[in-house]
Amino acid sequence: MNISALLTSAGINIGLCAILLCLYSILRKQPGNATVYFGRRLAQMHKPNLDSCNLERFVPSASWILKAWESSEAEILSIAGLDAVIFLRLLVFSIRIFSIAAVVCVFAVLPFNYYGQEMVHVVIPSESLDVFTIENVKEESRWLWVHCLALYIITFSACILLYFEYKSIAKMRLAHITQSPPNPSHFTVLVRSVPATSERSFSESVKFFFTNYHASSYLAHQMVYRTGKVQKLLNDVEKFYKSIVSMKTDPWDQKCRPSRIRCGVCGGASNSFEYSNELQDIRNASFSLPESIIREKECPAAFVFFKTRYAALVAAQVLQSPNPMLWVTELAPEPHDVKWSNLCIPFRQLWIRRIATLIAAIVFMLLFLIPVTFVQGLSQLEQLQQTFPFLKHILKKKLMNQLVTGYLPSVILLLFLYSVPPAMMLFSAIEGCTSRSGRKKSACCKVLYFTIWNVFFVNVLSGSVISQLNVISSPKDIPTQLAKAVPRQATFFTTYVLTSGWASLASEIMQPFALFCSFFNRFILRSKDDPNLVPAFPYHTEIPKVLLFGLLGFTCSILAPLILPFLLVYFVLAYIVYRNQILNVYISKYESGGQIWPVVHNTTVFSLVLTQVIALGVFSIKKSPIASGFTIPLLILTLLFNEYCRQRFHPIFKSISAQDLIEMDREDELQGRMEGIHLQLMSAYTQFPADSREICLGQGPGSEDGSSTQSTESRGLLPFVLGGLSITRIQRVFTWLSMIITLQERGALR
């Protein structure tokens, strides 16, 4: 590939992106698409300011970019929570470090690569891309110290930026904890593995234990119940009933206002709604089951409420019983973050579940390409004809032939890739996380490892599974192997950024699948979109993607600096697009409080170390002992930096300090808020109306404002059915994968 081809490709991609962004700027102005492009606003009762009849609706504009750009960090924090801010900080960090890297590498390293060998240079546009990589530098070149210096500059800049990011995010996390309104989760401890006795029920045991050992601070507790089949059925009926009961209000609301379904138990407003009485009856019926049955259905798990935050923290952190497998405590997740279905998993199973899912995820990661290549092999014409003789006639036609051989492998890879994020989410769910955010974080890590392995390493080592495993089993050769392979793959990675990176952003902002569903709903089924089905931000697919591009940027920076400008464009575009999406489309159903940053930090340090290891390999191939010699201390310093950050910041992300909690408790007590908080606590965690709670989105447990008029118009079944199939998940998977398909086309993942 030469420069002009690259520029052509870049031009086409830029054009395509521009067209899609224009299209988006038009589509978003159509009131009919409001549920697709303004899901969060609708769910949170903020009407987007769209005029129904206006010519401007059909003129593309860049106003959305301005809006996305203008909103401040504080605004995003209040709207979308800390996790969203941290995701944007990751993008800002990437823009900063790759600006520095681009300046250093394009102006200092690139010329040395280009003039690295005595050769006749043709005009630049028809120059091969390889001429711009480090492969063009001759052996024992004296100029390799420039590369080493660039590596030093990049590493030091990255470490300094990372340090300040970590510091400011730790500060933000503390501010988030201390300055947000009283959070029931701070007062609550999740107790598991309550021991069974013949004399006492679980509930009595919990009461006895905590009144005995934590008498001064224990407030109350609430058992977790096993969801019986009857209860499940009741919940399903309730869900179904809700989905067919809708509201009728003004024309705009008819289209966009969410059908805010409230339930009595989670603290609904005084307006009763038509079905609530019936439901209440059913629920009461199930609640008035004989004591013995309820007792049977109790899980050995409970939420225990304490009088102060500090007491809850102490109860959560101290080993309670001389048998560490009993009375296991941890700080409870936030009420709408609780994964109720996992609370009844016996604690004794957890460790084995964790090991099993870890092994399953690793096997999935390593063996992912085996079934793919096998099924792709099946799609070869002759094999197909042998397996399905009736296809012979069809396949004889040339068009069909081309279609099958040209696209079938891509489609198969795509279908397999579809399965990755859901599979990882499934693994994380089986693992037994007690919170949704925990599950998402766990899935995020798994997808991250999967992505880095299957996009970066498999490409670089260009191997079948057996040669992959060979590389693992001879760790000594890894630097040289990588050093040989990465510069060669640099061209591919550059085009990968151009196509997959940019295309993924266009697809992200266009939301093609949601748009299609919305169209299908409105024009085929003639029903209305359910604005309640607003997706949560898919951190578990987006963070790995951004981190992967970061990894590509670091590893290619001094080897093939041409990738950096394209990457920089990607990050800037991503910053605007994700800001827009966070402001308009996604809602934050639950909040992990920035728990993801340590993962981001560690991955970035891993990328840096990998870059240095590859540089080490390259320098030793190029026989430059000085450059190699200088890289080793850099490697050690980077690792020490990481260890320092782990010591300095990581505990903040694992626990809250006594000092902060005690101050908060004092503040609340001084202001006489404690009583109110204690009252609120009692109703904060409600297990059975969990599904309806999920629908009362974006509301803290105490905020009961907002309209409560309910319409009764019948609604289509599609949202319900798709809701059952988890529409948001499917949609995410589609956008996540739309860019990975290019891999196959470029023959990379083969």
Add this chain to the structure above:
Amino acid sequence: MNISALLTSAGINIGLCAILLCLYSILRKQPGNATVYFGRRLAQMHKPNLDSCNLERFVPSASWILKAWESSEAEILSIAGLDAVIFLRLLVFSIRIFSIAAVVCVFAVLPFNYYGQEMVHVVIPSESLDVFTIENVKEESRWLWVHCLALYIITFSACILLYFEYKSIAKMRLAHITQSPPNPSHFTVLVRSVPATSERSFSESVKFFFTNYHASSYLAHQMVYRTGKVQKLLNDVEKFYKSIVSMKTDPWDQKCRPSRIRCGVCGGASNSFEYSNELQDIRNASFSLPESIIREKECPAAFVFFKTRYAALVAAQVLQSPNPMLWVTELAPEPHDVKWSNLCIPFRQLWIRRIATLIAAIVFMLLFLIPVTFVQGLSQLEQLQQTFPFLKHILKKKLMNQLVTGYLPSVILLLFLYSVPPAMMLFSAIEGCTSRSGRKKSACCKVLYFTIWNVFFVNVLSGSVISQLNVISSPKDIPTQLAKAVPRQATFFTTYVLTSGWASLASEIMQPFALFCSFFNRFILRSKDDPNLVPAFPYHTEIPKVLLFGLLGFTCSILAPLILPFLLVYFVLAYIVYRNQILNVYISKYESGGQIWPVVHNTTVFSLVLTQVIALGVFSIKKSPIASGFTIPLLILTLLFNEYCRQRFHPIFKSISAQDLIEMDREDELQGRMEGIHLQLMSAYTQFPADSREICLGQGPGSEDGSSTQSTESRGLLPFVLGGLSITRIQRVFTWLSMIITLQERGALR
């Protein structure tokens, strides 16, 4: 080597051991050797029942064996503490598991090894030892399932025994904590990294912080002071003065009664002794330094005392400050376990010290043999003559020639090996442990890794450093490499058990170095032994040794079962010898509360897994897919078992449960003991008379009973000088190494 040679060697060793044990039984009856063989008893004021004038003194007897055997576990627990009991439990465990292994392997596996190939067998005594190893089984033999079955039996027995040991030791640890007299360390938290402010001194900061955030439970605190040069000098003078001041009492006491030197500060009895006033004056002089100087000398570390145990635990476990590098808390070590010199190390240095010492220890471990072989190479005659021409004449004599070539390499190896335990202790001290027991545990782990690597792996892989590193860098080949090498080395390991193992026990009980020092002291210097220089039990050398023999036993069990009977004899002998030594010789200066057991457990599981990996390699070399197939699930089950134990028991060894501590607090409060405990707390941790405290051996902080008459006879300087050189340490090293020298003679460590 054939069977008769092995039996001859065993016979010689048995004879040697028997002679040495007889000699011991005579030597121990001589009153002059009481300081060597009854150090603990003397230090704790228990006169050994020795008659000065009796013919029986010169007749060997086995009464000591009976005495050692008879004493119950409770007795040992009360005399020597939990750590000693746990060490003996390790021996009991070893005896049990190797009894099972010996029965299974000798009666089931050995015949199949012996008749594994169709060959003409000579008479058993002249049969080669290789015939009894698995190497003699032919490929694809159907009888390999017997080996696999034996492996299953051994693994399952070991796991069951390990589980019950872990369970009972966890129970013992709990009992030790809950039933022992009130321990100041339970009420005390060690706070480090107290932030510096211009307004407040460290002490004021500590007071402000804890009265602010832990007002209800904070009792008092005590700063740690930097030991200035003047203070050090004063301490040295005090030490010297004490060593030359001695006591004069009855004839027996003159010989054996320890010169129990007491100081006023650590709560001495009412009898004043001659030098105490002078010392007190000096000390008062140093304590009455101007306030400003003391303030400068304050370290940012303090012991904070709490009103209850639970409050201390909470303060120790909860993250105190939003900056995790400030106000770092941990439960304090016991008063005589505190390593004062390490408390002033800035907390920020600790992580880097830990990393540095870890790397240093690994480098030391891997590169240990390089200087040894280099210096041994120098000892070749020609090189010696070239380097030191004046030696030419001497070396021409045949005797000298033989001596130099025959013994010099051994001596050099020995001298290098001498350095291992002190080096590891040094590394552990630099690491910054706050307690002596922590330092010893850390050194124990380091010596363990060193021993296993340099005795087992280096022998098996029989390699120079480069080939060692090659093995590490291709982990895939390890099973096959080990499978080929271990059976071949089995003969060596058998003789290693015979010579090094048995000889080490004989040397342990004879205490040749201490005996020599005592003789030298008494007959050359004409001074008396200082009974205060009683060694503490050297866990850091003995536990690795026993675990190494366990590792040899497991790995050789099904491959070369002939090792097992000899190993069993070793363990039984070790059980008696160490019981005797613990009862008579060593004192327990400090107590880790059984913290070493998790290390023992993990090492044993490692040995099992290594055995299975080697078996896997052997089965695949012997082309027995069924046996290999059955070994893999065993491997997985063993790892799962270890993980289960980690979940089930390990937290107990890291922390104390709230339930236990609260019960203890209540008990003390009910019985009105709290006031007394609080008073005692204030004087429990005294920094400056630390050296004199060390001399008040074997005494809890509250126990002030025992005789306090002091003699004033002048004593020799040797004990003092040797004490300065840490006599106990040197002595331990000698005994530790006396058995490793055989390695060199057998050409193993080359």
